[in-house]
Amino acid sequence: MTDFSKLKRYPIIKNDPLKAWDASDELVGEYLKTPKYCECKKLLLINDSFGALCKASESREIYCYSDSYVSKMAIEQNMPSTPNLLNDLNDLKGDYDLVVIKLPKNLSFLEDILIQLTRFLPKSTPLIFSGMIKHMANGHFDLINKYIGETSTSLAKKKARLIFANLEKEEAQSIYPLSISIPQWDIDLQNESNLFSREKLDIGTRFFLENIPRGDFKNILDLGCANGLIGLKAKQLNPSATIHFVDESYMAIKSARANYQNSFDDCAIYNWTNCYEDEDFSEVDLVLCNPPFHQGNTIGDFIAWQMFKNSFQKLQRGGKLIVIGNSHLRYNLKLKKIFGNCKIINQNKKFHILESTR
Structure with missing residues (x-):
């Protein structure tokens, strides 16, 4: 099991009661060690909050997109070998063995991300979406089905769940900004x-x-x-x-x-x-x-x-x-x-x- 215990939130606050990871990050770490995903060497990570997804993906070639400056600084702070960091959605491109997305609260943001992925990912690319069950809405599933393809889910663990899909849909046109x-x-x-x-x-x-x-x-x-x-x-x-x-x-x-x-x-x-x-x-x-x-x-x-x-x-x-x-x-x-x-x-x-x- 991936050890997240040394991860810190950014900015560092003395006696901060909040952790830099949650059970959905732990679940991703477990699945990345399974035979289906352990051979995936080039990963695109999206919305890693404080570096937990990067930690779970150590020893692989990692590209990490975040809109958040706080997340960027946390990843640099927590990862000895900083991954390739991206902050403009338009910079996402290339082939990846696997895409891991921590589901954002904002559905428009998720839609924008998914539309961008359809523009460059090869068909059949696997995607994992992670989150706590209480934060997963029907809208998350609807958007994944609309832009990526049919979904399946993991068993729940510590109130977290993963959603799985492979890219099946055609390229979509963005409505943003x-x-x-x-x-x-x-x-x-x-x-x-x-x-x-x-x-x-x-x-x-x-x-x-x-x-x-x-x-x-x-x-x-x-x-x-x-x-x-x-x-x-x-x-x-x-x-x-x-x-x-x-x-x-x-x-x-x-x-x-x-x-x-x-x-x-x-x-x-x-x-x-x-x-x-x-x-x-x-x-x-x-x-x-x-x-x-x-x-x-x-x-x-x-x-x-x-x-x-x-x-x-x-x-x-x-x-x-x-x-x-x-x-x-x-x-x-x-x-x-x-x-x-x-x-x-x-x-x-x-x-x-x-x-x-x-």
């Missing part, structure tokens, strides 16, 4: 498949757009930018400012770049990274932030905490952090602990918009 029109922006927005609320404007962002300030700002950070709409609005209100787009999703940065270039003639700065953790990143005088409260299927406030701390570190004296969040998340308590101050600048029945000054 989506082009959406919203009344809050004159130009259609390009949304890649792994964005939150990729088909419409979510209510939190709609409220946030109404509360972006004008001012003498030189550098504005859209932290956790998604498609970049908050940064676009900030640029419209503050045309002399430089906008910095940051997200841990490569597809988010790709969308933000396309939308900014379609909207403005000057240049912005784009960083694919975790929160705003790099010491070399520029200082800013305004941070706009809508923190996610989950990482994959893991829910928690640890991402918000790091975003707030990184903002404090990189804001110039007198600079402001403006945050939107569900009122029950009580971000004001965290901000007061870090900044020493926090005020509500607007609210409705669901959201608070908070401001802290460095």
